[in-house]
Amino acid sequence: MFKNIRKAGSISSLISKRLNSNTVMSSNLAPLAANKVKITLRPEAERNQPIKNEDLVFGKYFTNHMLTINWDDKQGWHTPEIKPYGNLSLDPSTCVFHYAFELFEGLKAYKSLKNSEDVIMFRPDKNMARMNKSADRICLPTFESEELIKLIQELIKLDKDLIPQGKGYSLYIRPTMIGTSEGLGVHTPDKAMIYVICSPVGPYYKTGFKAVSLEATDYATRAWPGGVGDKKLGANYAPCIKPQLEAAKRGYQQNLWLFGPNKYITEVGTMNVFFAFKNSETGKKELVTAPLDGTILEGVTRDSVLTLCRDNLDPAEWEVNERYLSIDEVKERADKGELIEAFGSGTAAVVSPIKNIGYLGQDINVPLQEGKQSGKLTEDVMNWIADIQYGVVQKENWTKIF
Numbered sequence: 001m002f003k004n005i006r007k008a009g010s011i012s013s014l015i016s017k018r019l020n021s022n023t024v025m026s027s028n029l030a031p032l033a034a035n036k037v038k039i040t041l042r043p044e045a046e047r048n049q050p051i052k053n054e055d056l057v058f059g060k061y062f063t064n065h066m067l068t069i070n071w072d073d074k075q076g077w078h079t080p081e082i083k084p085y086g087n088l089s090l091d092p093s094t095c096v097f098h099y100a101f102e103l104f105e106g107l108k109a110y111k112s113l114k115n116s117e118d119v120i121m122f123r124p125d126k127n128m129a130r131m132n133k134s135a136d137r138i139c140l141p142t143f144e145s146e147e148l149i150k151l152i153q154e155l156i157k158l159d160k161d162l163i164p165q166g167k168g169y170s171l172y173i174r175p176t177m178i179g180t181s182e183g184l185g186v187h188t189p190d191k192a193m194i195y196v197i198c199s200p201v202g203p204y205y206k207t208g209f210k211a212v213s214l215e216a217t218d219y220a221t222r223a224w225p226g227g228v229g230d231k232k233l234g235a236n237y238a239p240c241i242k243p244q245l246e247a248a249k250r251g252y253q254q255n256l257w258l259f260g261p262n263k264y265i266t267e268v269g270t271m272n273v274f275f276a277f278k279n280s281e282t283g284k285k286e287l288v289t290a291p292l293d294g295t296i297l298e299g300v301t302r303d304s305v306l307t308l309c310r311d312n313l314d315p316a317e318w319e320v321n322e323r324y325l326s327i328d329e330v331k332e333r334a335d336k337g338e339l340i341e342a343f344g345s346g347t348a349a350v351v352s353p354i355k356n357i358g359y360l361g362q363d364i365n366v367p368l369q370e371g372k373q374s375g376k377l378t379e380d381v382m383n384w385i386a387d388i389q390y391g392v393v394q395k396e397n398w399t400k401i402f
Contacts, residue, residue: 029076032069032143034150041065041158042084053164056202058348059172063159067151067196070180071141074190080151082158085197091182100235101179101189103134106347107300108170109156109198111163112391112401119156119163121173121400122389124149126300131175133298134231139188140177148175152196153402164200167390168208172201172348204349209382210373211355211366212344214268215252216327217243222257222267223295229266230294237270244269252358254344256327259295263327266290271344271352272302275330276377278338284319285340287377291322301345301385304398308384309377327359334364341375342366351382 179189223229
């Protein structure tokens with residue numbers, strides 16, 4: 001037994017030395033540099049043409065070019081390449097396939113409604129910061145955020161004609177980082193790749209801005225304390241599909257994820273979630289979302305909702321809080337007539353109104369405006385964010401216009 005402990009200790013020591021060595025070496029590695037980009041254009045005759053807005057399906061169509069950047073632990077970041085969209089070639093033993101060394105981001109670029117020549121990226125610095133946090137958590141290399149933003153801008157400029165025009169339409173941008181070391185040993189990757197692809201998109205749901213039904217889910221867990229629920233890793237997503245299919249069999253479109261004995265609400269599907277209440281005694285209203293305790297994804301749209309609500313809502317009438325909220329509290333307050341509305345928030349759909357929640361064999365009904373598919377605050381939030389994304393309203397440091 002003691003021999004095994006000593007062996008485990010020596011292995012830990014070796015891993016620690018290797019990580020420390022990589023940390024020391026990192027200062028001598030080449031940084032990511034946008035000014036070194038190499039561009040190879042797809043021949044004109046082979047280029048995709050713009051898709052009509054009414055024909056767009058979320059994530060189905062892609063632009064003509066992609067960005068790839070390789071990294072290794074001896075050189076650092078290699079020359080960035082913008083080249084025709086195409087397949088990646090990877091050895092079957094590549095570590096991303098076996099041990100989930102993979103992370104991604106999702107952000108959007110928009111054609112300005114004030115000047116159709118302008119392209120607007122919405123809060124890309126937040127996505128880059130989160131991408132670096134995800135990379136650090138799974139021992140992939142970090143990078144200079146502003147340099148990757150510059151490279152993404154160059155990529156977008158090449159395919160600017162494929163960005164759909166109009167409110168509700170945008171270019172979805174998917175930066176991804178994978179470990180590319182070959183071999184079946186489990187260790188820190190000594191090679192990695194960032195690649196970025198772009199997809200012209202319309203509304204995430206074909207039904208448009210329409211309220212969805214949820215099933216409160218406690219038999220499966222999206223994330224847990226000490227885990228990686230606050231990182232945007234591909235490994236967080238695949239396990240959530242089966243519970244969604246189970247919910248769909250019972251007539252619900254998404255899962256409302258619960259956690260722990262108190263059945264705290266964490267997220268909805270792959271989005272952050274907000275609830276609005278009115279205190280029947282004081283008349284004061286409250287907007288609530290779960291706190292960032294390590295189990296909640298640090299959503300860029302979540303942060304935008306909180307900031308805009310704190311800026312725009314009258315503090316004499318509203319409180320905006322990040323606190324724990326149980327499904328039992330939601331049910332109790334709905335029964336008392338204190339539940340005003342609820343919505344999810346995320347990059348793809350921006351905000352998604354909620355109309356009911358299945359819990360313990362009954363539905364908790366969420367109020368909607370008469371004749372509409374959302375509550376009033378949900379509608380306001382959607383418009384506040386869209387006005388910034390499409391250049392109607394300027395908010396300092398929230399957009400990059402080029």
